[in-house]
Amino acid sequence: MTPAAFEHPPVAAILALGVTQIIGYGTLYYSFSILAPDMARGLDWSQEWIFGALSAALLIGGLVAPAMGKWIDRFGAGRVMTSGSAIAAAALAACALAPGKIAFVIALIAIETASNLVQYAAAFALLVQTQPRLAQRSITYLTLIGGFASTIFWPITTTLHAHLSWQNVYFIFAALNLLVCLPIHAWLAHSAGDTGTREKAGATRRVxxxxPAAARTPAFVLMVTGFALESFVNAALLVHMVPVMSALGLGAMAVMVGTLFGPSQVLSRFINMVLGGGLPQLTLAIISAMLLPTALVILLVTAPSVAGALVFAVIFGLGSGLSSIVQGVLPLALFGSDGYGQRQGKVISARLVVSSTAPFALAFLIGNVGISWSLTITAMLGTVAVAAFLAIRRLMRTSAPAEVALARGEP
Structure with missing residues (x-):
């Protein structure tokens, strides 16, 4: 039996990280769409400009993500997340206090930059640094908990906003990051530091x-391409899901269909946790990538059928939920635990840069070529992501025999 068989996942760390991920995604991301109309009125902006500012902030956050990855490898994910909680709290407060549009945009950029320091990429790195051999299982458990962020924070934000201004809601969210997330991350940083000391004494815990060495660079390019295209499809459809289904003739049923997306994400992670333990991570990546264009094709072929739209929402949610797991575990499985943070920074950068353009790109396509062709093009991009992951599998099969032959001195 492998050494990992005698180890147990860090349950306390996973549960603690689950709390911070729910708060991190809920306060820094999911709350924005609910508060945006009030923000627009207060700043005398249109909602289009508010979401444009968010896209710009996401883009800049993506550009600085590689630096975040280097900090994680150098200082440890726990320390980076602790600092990130403080920055997130300050950025939320600064956004609430912003006297005008320029200050608001700067604070929004700070929020999205802080997001990179406290959300999944950093949390995955902390689990890898704590117990590398168990990180794949731990990441699956964590994404299952984190999947409830929208389910919890959409109603919380709506309820708070019914009685408070968006500024006061952001002050409350700043306090959550400062008083809940920061102490948890500081505790995890201390625990990871102790584990890191033990790691130096036993390198066998590395993944x-x-x-093979010769395949790593092309495989990394293919992996980043696949993740970026998946993120594009996800981001484009998540923002436009209800309008797209309404345009396809589903009318008032579009909102009800859209509510199936979140539970389907959680369901996919639960199924993977229970049944996917023996599945190779590259196979999981291929499955998750295939589900997204498959869902779009089903929507196109069956519209305006409500049953077809329900199947679309479930399959799309399953693919999106699996994708969150894959983005954490596939880099670990392919490239090992050394330098994991830096690789994650590059992956996050590519994903955010591409996905920040997705809502605008799909809106542009819908306005110029129509809904059916727009969804067809989006499905084709999702198919390219599948091809990228399949190419990695072929690379693994062709590179391994070549490396063995080289080691033997054969031509």
Whole structure:
């Protein structure tokens, strides 16, 4: 039996991280769409400009993500997340206090930059640094908990906003990051530091790369391409899901269909936790990538059928939920635990840069070529993501025999 078979996932760390991920995604991301109309009125902006500012902030956050990855490898994910909680709290407060549009945009950029320091990428790195051999299982458990962020924070934000201004809601969210997330991250940083000391005494806990050295660079490019295209499809459809289904003739049923997306995300993570333990991570990546264009094709072929739209929402949610897991575990399986943070920073950068353009790109396509062609093009991009992951599998099969031959001195 492998050493990992005698180890147990860090349950306390996973539960604690689950709390901070729910708060992190809920306060820094999911709350924005609910508060945006009030923000627009207060700043005398249109909602289009408010969401444009969010896209710009996401883009800049993506550009600085590689630096975040280097900090994680150098200082430890726990320390980075502790600092990130303080920055997130300050950025939320600054956004609430912003006297005008320029100050608001600067604070929004700070919020999205802080997001990179406290959300999944950093949390995955902390689990890898704590117990590398158990990180794949731990990441699955964490994404299952984090999947409830929208379910919890959409109603919380709506309820708070019914009685408070968006500024006061942001002050409350700043306090959550400062008083709940920061102490948890500080505790995790201390625990990870102790574990790191033990790691130096036993290098056997490292996860070795699953790829031959010659295949790693092209495989990394293919992996980043696949993740970026998946993120594009996800981001485009999440923002436009209800309008797209309404345009396809579903009318008032579009909102009800859209509510199935979140539970389907959680369901996919639960199924993977129970049944996916023996599944290779690259196979999981291929499955998750295939589900997204498949869902779009079903929507196109069956519209305006409500049953077809329900199937679309469930399958799309399943693919999106699996994708969150894959983005944490596939880099670990292919490239090992050394330098994990830096690789995650590059992956996050590519994903955010591409996905920040997705809502605008799909809106532009719908306005110029119509809803059916727009969804067809989006499905084709999702298919390219599948091809990228399949190419990694082929690379693994062709590179391994070549490396063995080289080691033997054969031509």
């Amino acid at each position: 070795e790369p699953g790829l």
